[in-house]
Amino acid sequence: MIEQFDAIVVGAGMSGNAAAYTLASQGLKVLQLERGEYPGSKNVQGAIMYANMLEKIIPDFRDDAPLERHLVEQRLWVLDDTSHTGIHYRSDDFNEAKPNRYTIIRAQFDKWFSRKVREAGATVLCETTATELVRDGNGKVIGVRTDRAGGVVFANVVVLAEGVSGLLGTRAGLREMPKPETVALAVKEMHFLPEEVIGQRFGVKGDEGCVIEAVGTISRSMAGLGFLYTNKESISLGIGCLVSDFAATMESPSALLDAMKNHPSIRPLIAGSEVKEYAAHLIPEGGYKAIPQLFGDGWVIVGDAAQLNNAIHREGSNLAMTSGRVAAEAIIKVKSRNGPMTKANLALYKTMLDDSFVIKDLKKYKDMPALLHTNSSNFFDSYPRLMSHAAQNFMRVDGTPKIEKEKNTTAAFINARSRWGLVSDAVRLALAWR
Amino acid sequence: MTIAVTKVRVEDKLYQNRYLVDSGRPHIIVRPHDKPSANLLALTYVCPAKCYELNDKGQVEITADGCMECGTCRILCEKGGDIEWNYPRGGFGVLFKFG
Numbered sequence: 001m002i003e004q005f006d007a008i009v010v011g012a013g014m015s016g017n018a019a020a021y022t023l024a025s026q027g028l029k030v031l032q033l034e035r036g037e038y039p040g041s042k043n044v045q046g047a048i049m050y051a052n053m054l055e056k057i058i059p060d061f062r063d064d065a066p067l068e069r070h071l072v073e074q075r076l077w078v079l080d081d082t083s084h085t086g087i088h089y090r091s092d093d094f095n096e097a098k099p100n101r102y103t104i105i106r107a108q109f110d111k112w113f114s115r116k117v118r119e120a121g122a123t124v125l126c127e128t129t130a131t132e133l134v135r136d137g138n139g140k141v142i143g144v145r146t147d148r149a150g151g152v153v154f155a156n157v158v159v160l161a162e163g164v165s166g167l168l169g170t171r172a173g174l175r176e177m178p179k180p181e182t183v184a185l186a187v188k189e190m191h192f193l194p195e196e197v198i199g200q201r202f203g204v205k206g207d208e209g210c211v212i213e214a215v216g217t218i219s220r221s222m223a224g225l226g227f228l229y230t231n232k233e234s235i236s237l238g239i240g241c242l243v244s245d246f247a248a249t250m251e252s253p254s255a256l257l258d259a260m261k262n263h264p265s266i267r268p269l270i271a272g273s274e275v276k277e278y279a280a281h282l283i284p285e286g287g288y289k290a291i292p293q294l295f296g297d298g299w300v301i302v303g304d305a306a307q308l309n310n311a312i313h314r315e316g317s318n319l320a321m322t323s324g325r326v327a328a329e330a331i332i333k334v335k336s337r338n339g340p341m342t343k344a345n346l347a348l349y350k351t352m353l354d355d356s357f358v359i360k361d362l363k364k365y366k367d368m369p370a371l372l373h374t375n376s377s378n379f380f381d382s383y384p385r386l387m388s389h390a391a392q393n394f395m396r397v398d399g400t401p402k403i404e405k406e407k408n409t410t411a412a413f414i415n416a417r418s419r420w421g422l423v424s425d426a427v428r429l430a431l432a433w434r
Numbered sequence: 435m436t437i438a439v440t441k442v443r444v445e446d447k448l449y450q451n452r453y454l455v456d457s458g459r460p461h462i463i464v465r466p467h468d469k470p471s472a473n474l475l476a477l478t479y480v481c482p483a484k485c486y487e488l489n490d491k492g493q494v495e496i497t498a499d500g501c502m503e504c505g506t507c508r509i510l511c512e513k514g515g516d517i518e519w520n521y522p523r524g525g526f527g528v529l530f531k532f533g
Contacts, residue, residue: 035521037454041529042503106533127525147523165505167521178509185506187482189447190532234532243480243509247472250479254444277532278447280482280504 005031005155007331008144009122010130010168012039014317015303016161017113018057018324023159024122026332031153032122033146035129040110043163044188044281045317046229046236048211049104053318057325058116062098066108068231069209070099073202077265079216079226080388084265095208103209103229103236133158133172133299140342141298144168157298157331157341161324164284164304175292175301180247181373182286182307184224186240187253189261191273195233201269202230212269213314216384218260220251223376225314226260228269235270237261240283245376253280283316284309288366294353295346300327308358312365319358326352367432378425382416444484448500456526460498462507463518470494473510474517481507502528 009020012034020032036042048071054061073090094100118124134143134152143154160169164183169175193201202210214226224241239253239260246253260266284290284307291307294300302308303320310319330349331341339345353359372379390409413422462485464474474494477486483500486507496517508519521527 035524037525037529040533042527043533044530045533047533107530108532110533129521129524165503165508177513180509183509185480185482185504236532243506246480246506247476247510250476252444252479252484253482254442254447254484258442275442275447275450277450277530278502279451279530279533280502280506282505282509 002154005029005153006335007031007157007159008033008153008155009159009161010144011161011163011166011303011305012036012110012114012117012124012126013043013161013163013303013320014113015305015320015324016159017110017117018321019159019161019302019328020117020122020124021057021113021120022325022328023331024117024120026328027121028332028335030122031155032117032124033128033130033144033153034114034124034126037127038111039114039124039126040107043106043110044279045106046188046227046238046314047104047106047109047317048229048314049102049109050315050318051098051100051102053321057321065112066104068103068105069204069207070094071101071103071211072204072208073210075210075212077212077214077216078384078387079214079218079263079265080385081217082264083388083392084214084216085387085391103211103231105231105234130162130168133168135298139297141172141296157300157346159324159327159331160299160301160305161303162305164282164307166305169292169301169305174296174299175305178282178284178286178290178307180244181242182284182290182369183243184240184283184285184311185243185246185253185280186238186283187257187278187280188236188238189257189275189279190277191235191237191270192233192276193235193270193273197272198230198233198235204230207232214260214266215380217381218256218263219380220249220256221377221381222246222249222251223372223380228266234276235273237270242285242373242376243282244373254278283311285311285369287311287369288359288362289369291362294350295343297343298341300331300346300349302327308362310361310365312368313361315361319361322356322358323353326356326358364434365432371428371432375425375428378417378421386413386416444482445500448483451500451502452529452531453499454526454529455499456522459523460496461520461522461527462496462498462501464494464496465516465518467493467516471511471514471516473514477507477510480510
């Protein structure tokens, strides 16, 4: 006998788990497919997890979720080859009863989330790669083919939570394959250090955590971002740049990461650490303009597969969790009024998502990806160098009159970019930020 | 305090990772070619696991054992037909301990 499910969720990352949990906890018959040996074994993230979006799914997650540190401080560094100019924000307000942001380790976190999904009643099938969507004569998605023997499973609706590089949606023509200029390749290492050492080096105690994000010459003129996230006994350290830039410059990602580790501002923070893992992952960076059609007859797309990532604010997993939850809520609504899972009925998912921060935020920055893509050498090389020179010129006391120092700094900016270039960069940045 | 960060070869980095290799069933195949396309050639630098290498005939070859399944090569080379790309069979491939 063929087993029929209310919903099949492809993938056990943030969006898939959010969707499967929400659907199963409302009593729907859910099958979740995961190609990894265990949920999380294929997933890579920085990783920072935002509490509010998980609270909306599992309100008491703090009781047993594996959380590393809650964040009390964030630093943004602009680097040139030997220095960093930075903005720090630190507040004791973040030491609240229910902290706002945590660092997590995805393999552990995803195992926990998946356990919740099982407890909610879903069937989770690991070590199963979904290979193809199955459609009926009218083109409606009715199931998924897997790499297991006789492995076709059927459902009223398929939730594609297969990640940015998922095969099903792209092969079925439901979404385009990401373009090299709309995805970043990030590489990351896990650096282990004793808890107290991390506390001392980053000026935090107990479960407090600190984040450093760095732009500048470490990305070698490519549009990119480096990061150090403090976990309890490790530091997640990585760097990501657009795939199109990597292809054009033929830079080696691992060499880029090694050079970042050797930067004089970063080296002391990880000195003596033991590296236990090296990971790579694609991050959707196309923003609002790269969002595919989100729903159709018998299917919805959520999370990274739907390009739902806010690259400017480095928020991804919260958009993923929210889109998974919202898609599930839309499906539950359609089912509760006995509606079939048609394109017309599933349009509710898009309506609900449009009304959330997910689409509103991405819409706000819709012109940002193109700006960074076409202007990377200015924003990631020229300006960082100029900023550093300006700061050093200002700090160094050498008998040069201040008026001359200011003139030098202004002249350096104009030489590098011209007056018109500076004004046009500022205007374009302001317009894209609006 | 002395600080030493030594240069690590990619191969050594991959040793830290856990893999379950599906012997004899590589999930990525490079299509036969005389001269690699620009994107295929770029992979010999850009693949973060250094799976792609030039052979002595100037053609690009792949050893997919250390693949971290990031998908970069798919984004750059699937459309142009340089490579055939699939995920490994369920359970096989890289198994991140931390992710």
